[in-house]
Amino acid sequence: xxxxxxALAGAGLAARVNQTQxxxxxxxxxxxxxxxxxxxxxxxDGYVQVSYWNVPDATPAQVVAVIAxxxxxxxxxxxxxxxxxxxxxx
Numbered sequence: 001x002x003x004x005x006x007a008l009a010g011a012g013l014a015a016r017v018n019q020t021q022x023x024x025x026x027x028x029x030x031x032x033x034x035x036x037x038x039x040x041x042x043x044x045d046g047y048v049q050v051s052y053w054n055v056p057d058a059t060p061a062q063v064v065a066v067i068a069x070x071x072x073x074x075x076x077x078x079x080x081x082x083x084x085x086x087x088x089x090x
Contacts, residue, residue, distance in 0.1 A: 001026055001044060013040065 008015040015028035025043040
């Protein structure tokens with residue numbers, strides 16, 4: 001967990017390792033100009049959550065484009081997992 005937190009810090013996120021009831025996780029964030037931070041949580045079981053705020057006047061197409069890009073990056077980075085288009089069969 002400490003190596004992952006260090007790598008996240010190297011990528012520009014403020015990251016720290018937490019321990020709650022013997023379970024480790026990482027919380028990390030990076031600020032955005034004129035907006036709220038992008039927040040990431042990584043736990044020791046491999047669960048990762050990414051949260052961000054869209055600008056209030058983002059169009060549906062802009063929202064979908066960001067989400068589709070994130071999903072594409074995640075699926076491309078998963079070794080041994082077939083790439084899957086957003087909304088495609090699971």
